[in-house]
Amino acid sequence: GQNIDQPTEMTATEGAIVQINCTYQTSGFNGLFWYQQHAGEAPTFLSYNVLDGLEEKGRFSSFLSRSKGYSYLLLKELQMKDSASYLCAVISNDYKLSFGAGTTVTVRA
Amino acid sequence: IAGITQAPTSQILAAGRRMTLRCTQDMRHNAMYWYRQDLGLGLRLIHYSNTAGTTGKGEVPDGYSVSRANTDDFPLTLASAVPSQTSVYFCASSEGLEGNEQFFGPGTRLTVL
Numbered sequence: 446g447q448n449i450d451q452p453t454e455m456t457a458t459e460g461a462i463v464q465i466n467c468t469y470q471t472s473g474f475n476g477l478f479w480y481q482q483h484a485g486e487a488p489t490f491l492s493y494n495v496l497d498g499l500e501e502k503g504r505f506s507s508f509l510s511r512s513k514g515y516s517y518l519l520l521k522e523l524q525m526k527d528s529a530s531y532l533c534a535v536i537s538n539d540y541k542l543s544f545g546a547g548t549t550v551t552v553r554a
Numbered sequence: 555i556a557g558i559t560q561a562p563t564s565q566i567l568a569a570g571r572r573m574t575l576r577c578t579q580d581m582r583h584n585a586m587y588w589y590r591q592d593l594g595l596g597l598r599l600i601h602y603s604n605t606a607g608t609t610g611k612g613e614v615p616d617g618y619s620v621s622r623a624n625t626d627d628f629p630l631t632l633a634s635a636v637p638s639q640t641s642v643y644f645c646a647s648s649e650g651l652e653g654n655e656q657f658f659g660p661g662t663r664l665t666v667l
Contacts (some may be wrong), residue, residue: 448567478655487644487658488597532596540651541612542587 447471447543451533456551465518465531465548473538479507479518480532481548488532491518505542520550528552556580560645560659567635567666575630575662577645587612587656588620588629589640595643603628604651617631635666 448470457463469477476495480488494500494509494516506519520527530547537543558579567573579586584605589597589612599612603622617639619631628647632639643662650653 487632487657487660490655493655534597536609541599541602542656543599544597546594 447535447537449533449543449545451531451545451548453546454544454551456553459523459525459554461522461523463523464504464548465520465533465550467515467516467518467545468532469516469535469545470534470535471535471537471543474511474535475538475540477503477507477509477534478534478536478542479505479516480534480544482530482532484529491531492547523552525552525554557632558647558659560662561641562662563660564663565665567632567664568581569636569666572635572638573632573664574633575643576646577628577630577659578626579628579645579647579651579657579659580626581647581657582625583647583649583657584625585601585651587646588618588630588635589644589646590614590639591644592641593659600630600643600653614639626641635664640664640666 451467453468479491482488492507499508508514530549532547533545561576574588587602588600601620603609606625645659646656647654
């Protein structure tokens with residue numbers, strides 16, 4: 446089975462940095478995804494990590510440590526439009542995607 | 555159309571009724587998925603399909619069935635709806651199963667009374 450944990454809520458100020466942690470325990474691991482979901486909308490892809498290390502994509506970066514079962518999503522230079530839920534998801538050996546409950550980030554002016 | 559579409563956008567349904575949620579993609583993706591999203595529980599996989607003609611069970615398949623007659627369409631059927639199936643349903647597709655980004659449809663909000 447899969448067990449994926451991430452904080453329920455985070456609040457940060459516009460222009461700041463926020464780090465969303467995700468820990469996982471899975472029966473097999475084939476990669477970790479981060480998705481963004483605005484209220485009432487579909488999730489959209491942010492990043493995919495399969496090897497240890499940091500993947501940077503503009504203002505967003507994602508880190509993975511397979512030995513620790515740990516990932517984080519780093520959001521820099523926060524903007525109001527970054528207010529959304531961020532979903533951590535792990536793909537297991539049977540190629541099924543399991544999602545955490547999501548972290549709701551609120552950006553305040 | 556471009557991407558992945560779902561119909562209806564929302565539906566209120568009496569318990570015991572049969573309902574089919576439609577999903578169509580035009581990206582020629584091999585794999586398709588159905589999830590339900592409930593507050594505090596995140597997205598949970600109901601059924602999936604590796605390729606046309608094949609389907610598999612996800613985490614919460616009971617009460618749901620799917621078919622994959624062709625590459626583009628992946629309907630989800632509730633044979634006899636119950637109130638616990640009230641949820642937001644998302645269809646998704648990807649090129650394949652392994653490490654591929656999933657593209658999500660806009661969702662169907664279903665209420666079973």
